[in-house]
Amino acid sequence: MKRFLTFLSVIMLFLGLSAADMRYVDALGLTVVNRAQPQDTGFARLGADRYPELPAQVAEYSGHPTGLAVAFRTDSRTVKARWHTATPPGGANRTPISYCGLDMYIMRDSTWVFAGVGQPAFSRSHEATIVAGMDGSMHDCLLYLPLWVALDSLSIGVDDNAVIEPLPDPFGHRVVVMGSSITHGASASRPGLTYTARLQRATGWEMPNLGYSGLCKLEPFYARIIASTEADAFVFDGFSNPSAEQIDSRLKEFVDIIRAAHPDTPLIFLQTEVRESGNFDLKKRAFEQRKREAAARGMQSLFDAGYRDIYFIDPGMPLDPGHDDTVDGVHPTDAGFEKIVDHLLPRLRIILGRYGIK
Amino acid sequence: MKRFLTFLSVIMLFLGLSAADMRYVDALGLTVVNRAQPQDTGFARLGADRYPELPAQVAEYSGHPTGLAVAFRTDSRTVKARWHTATPPGGANRTPISYCGLDMYIMRDSTWVFAGVGQPAFSRSHEATIVAGMDGSMHDCLLYLPLWVALDSLSIGVDDNAVIEPLPDPFGHRVVVMGSSITHGASASRPGLTYTARLQRATGWEMPNLGYSGLCKLEPFYARIIASTEADAFVFDGFSNPSAEQIDSRLKEFVDIIRAAHPDTPLIFLQTEVRESGNFDLKKRAFEQRKREAAARGMQSLFDAGYRDIYFIDPGMPLDPGHDDTVDGVHPTDAGFEKIVDHLLPRLRIILGRYGIK
Structure with missing residues (x-):
């Protein structure tokens, strides 16, 4: 029993340290850009329920986050992500990163520069480090979402002591x-x-x-x-x-x-x-x-x-x-x-x- | 019983017609180019058994057909392929076509021009039409093999009345x-x-x-x-x-x-x-x-x-x-x-x- 309690405390210490390392925020609390219509919420690029005449496949694809991106600011040295998807369809002519992964850019000298990808797992639950080792200054970030799968949830992980906040929509004309x-x-x-x-x-x-x-x-x-x-x-x-x-x-x-x-x-x-x-x-x-x-x-x-x-x-x-x-x-x-x-x-x-x- | 025999004869007729449509030849009877060493046979790019000091992963990769291509001539209007592989490793950053598929070029005006891919299935047995609807004249073909999986066998399918023969090695300096x-x-x-x-x-x-x-x-x-x-x-x-x-x-x-x-x-x-x-x-x-x-x-x-x-x-x-x-x-x-x-x-x-x- 004593050994079990010691074991338990080590586990809890470990979990505590892990939790202290990073904290995760819901991406829907940040800025989501590129929605087709402003009344939509969540990770669907278009609310198909407003168009009952759509064929099933068109409605399904409307529910994918294709083209959407999450915009935020952070001074975290590391950015991670946890996301859940439907089962992706595969496809011999595409990469899993494209249809099920994440792709982040950071503004530098007035240009969006590639920062890192979130590599998906071969399952419906994914967790990845997108970029690490950054300088700790505040960065404007733009995270593109998967092209070809329904996205159920997405959380962005930052260093526990770092700021993460919505970026005002960086884009102009539609x-x-x-x-x-x-x-x-x-x-x-x-x-x-x-x-x-x-x-x-x-x-x-x-x-x-x-x-x-x-x-x-x-x-x-x-x-x-x-x-x-x-x-x-x-x-x-x-x-x-x-x-x-x-x-x-x-x-x-x-x-x-x-x-x-x-x-x-x-x-x-x-x-x-x-x-x-x-x-x-x-x-x-x-x-x-x-x-x-x-x-x-x-x-x-x-x-x-x-x-x-x-x-x-x-x-x-x-x-x-x-x-x-x-x-x-x-x-x-x-x-x-x-x-x-x-x-x-x-x-x-x-x-x-x-x-x-x- | 009579209906069963009728059914059977329809099935056999169907199989016979299918078989008559295309005939398949073993790719190893054609010309395999880009082997590292001439004594090698089969679909390994390098015979790892001559290098017992190789780490297991290096030996395994040596057995892949990476870089190999099959060179042949045919006047078939359609070119198909059947191939068997080991279970491919996947990989979030690659397409199945690249690591498990086929990629064919045809010589035209002294240039190798892309003709078609063989899209792999999500299994170990693959069958694909690489190109169809061709003009029926004789073409020099170059079929690149998968980059990242052991290839157990490969057969090339051509129209039953078409010629298919090894192409003399089209490449010079090594x-x-x-x-x-x-x-x-x-x-x-x-x-x-x-x-x-x-x-x-x-x-x-x-x-x-x-x-x-x-x-x-x-x-x-x-x-x-x-x-x-x-x-x-x-x-x-x-x-x-x-x-x-x-x-x-x-x-x-x-x-x-x-x-x-x-x-x-x-x-x-x-x-x-x-x-x-x-x-x-x-x-x-x-x-x-x-x-x-x-x-x-x-x-x-x-x-x-x-x-x-x-x-x-x-x-x-x-x-x-x-x-x-x-x-x-x-x-x-x-x-x-x-x-x-x-x-x-x-x-x-x-x-x-x-x-x-x-």
């Missing part, structure tokens, strides 16, 4: 992006390396991510989501998922639904990528070629019909002519996203600069 | 690369996007890959592997894994063991990368800085001592100053490997050009 898996983030290596997150850090715009992998085919319900979303501009990767026939039949209605709600907001459509899977597969190549032609034809029809404040960036997603910028012939790697961002950034600045969005 | 996880391929998105595989396709050199993730610390047994390996040149990513102290104490012996066997073969050492994990972690930054200083000091000592045909490329692995070229602060993504290759390729050509290696 540019909402809707699209395919390419927008959703397949296959960025980290949650903060999607093209929307890269553009966000380069511009200072709030950029909610409404990428719906494989599902974004210009259906009217997507237009209704956009119609009920406030933004300074909308960007659409709308030609990656639908077939040529779907583009032909759906584009005008898609735009009309949005225009009824947002008569003057700039709508920027991106031409889809030339997929590497069409290098040798003649059927895929023809299918993709027809899609791109339908996109160009559909946009021209809108211009001819006098629609205004609508833009078409073509090419919208240029990849390396060496054909080594995707993981699987379809989904850009970080090398692909880097080229896409280098291409889009100056073009978006020119277009949106006309609207005072800088 | 440049053997030894190093860390960065050489091993973490975190290329596909097996063919390691920096050694990219350099191979750009140069036409045979480039066996002796990357040993986390383990390559200039130990004498690695030098003995190199001493018993024939090549036109050796490249070492030798400063990524060891500490500054290990570099200080081991580099000269490492070179001396190799020099005794290969008195004139060029030995090219790469300075290690500046890790993004040192952006804010002052301890990691200092540790890495000391490693790089030890590497530069050690190389200078060799030059001062009159060693010849030894080169030091510094920086050896330049990454984006924006610090977004790794998946986890350490391991380059495809964006990082692209920059490394762009940097190394002209430098390797200049150095090796002096030895007639073009």
Whole structure:
């Protein structure tokens, strides 16, 4: 009994010391940025319950924290995280860090600089040190959340004597992006390396991510989501998922639904990528070629019909002519996203600069 | 009974038709390139049984097909694969395609162009269509094997009426690369996007890959592997894994063991990368800085001592100053490997050009 009490006191001392090392705060008490609509709470990028017509998979993806980030200030030397997720879907073409992990940036010299990742476990409960050994001065931190799994809870751990507090939302104009898996983030290596997150850090715009992998085919319900979303501009990767026939039949209605709600907001459509899977597969190549032609034809029809404040960036997603910028012939790697961002950034600045969005 | 026989005959007809669609040949009957030593067979990149002093993990990694590729010619419109592996280790910072999948290139206009991947299943038995819809003309194909798992068997499937035959080894000079996880391929998105595989396709050199993730610390047994390996040149990513102290104490012996066997073969050492994990972690930054200083000091000592045909490329692995070229602060993504290759390729050509290696 005496030995047991000694053992117990050692255990309690150990637990006490561990607890004293770090303290954890609920991320929802900090600042969550990039929600599509301000009334939402929690870790869903969009409250799907307001859209009962959504197909189940679209509703499920809406509940993922894709694109969301937690903004906070801390002078902690170490930043850790504990988070719980649903069972992630896996995927041969992605890293667990991207679909189930965390990715943190710290402001230095007016630039968001990579600080560390939270590596997920192969389970639903995750705990990781994101960065350690820091200098103890106050830092502005931006922690991107998993791209492809429901996030049940997230706590940020800091040194017990350190400050952690919400960062005032560091982003200005709101540019909402809707699209395919390419927008959703397949296959960025980290949650903060999607093209929307890269553009966000380069511009200072709030950029909610409404990428719906494989599902974004210009259906009217997507237009209704956009119609009920406030933004300074909308960007659409709308030609990656639908077939040529779907583009032909759906584009005008898609735009009309949005225009009824947002008569003057700039709508920027991106031409889809030339997929590497069409290098040798003649059927895929023809299918993709027809899609791109339908996109160009559909946009021209809108211009001819006098629609205004609508833009078409073509090419919208240029990849390396060496054909080594995707993981699987379809989904850009970080090398692909880097080229896409280098291409889009100056073009978006020119277009949106006309609207005072800088 | 009659219905059962009808059912059986339908099943057999179905199986017969399926079998008639494609036929599978053992990849070991085709041409396997990039083996470190010519006496090896099977899918091991190096026969570890000749080196009984190897630690278990080094021996295990030697048995992986890292860097190996199967070269063949076919006029099949579809290329499929069936392969069996050991249970892959997973890894939060990598894609299953990279560590357990296949990655094929086809020669077009004197260039190896990406054709398709073989996506692994989440099991030990895998079957995938790599490319379909091709034009039916004869193509030279190069299929890179998984980076991080033992490969028990691999069969290539082609249309039943198509030709498939070994391609004469398409590569010339042998440049053997030894190093860390960065050489091993973490975190290329596909097996063919390691920096050694990219350099191979750009140069036409045979480039066996002796990357040993986390383990390559200039130990004498690695030098003995190199001493018993024939090549036109050796490249070492030798400063990524060891500490500054290990570099200080081991580099000269490492070179001396190799020099005794290969008195004139060029030995090219790469300075290690500046890790993004040192952006804010002052301890990691200092540790890495000391490693790089030890590497530069050690190389200078060799030059001062009159060693010849030894080169030091510094920086050896330049990454984006924006610090977004790794998946986890350490391991380059495809964006990082692209920059490394762009940097190394002209430098390797200049150095090796002096030895007639073009």
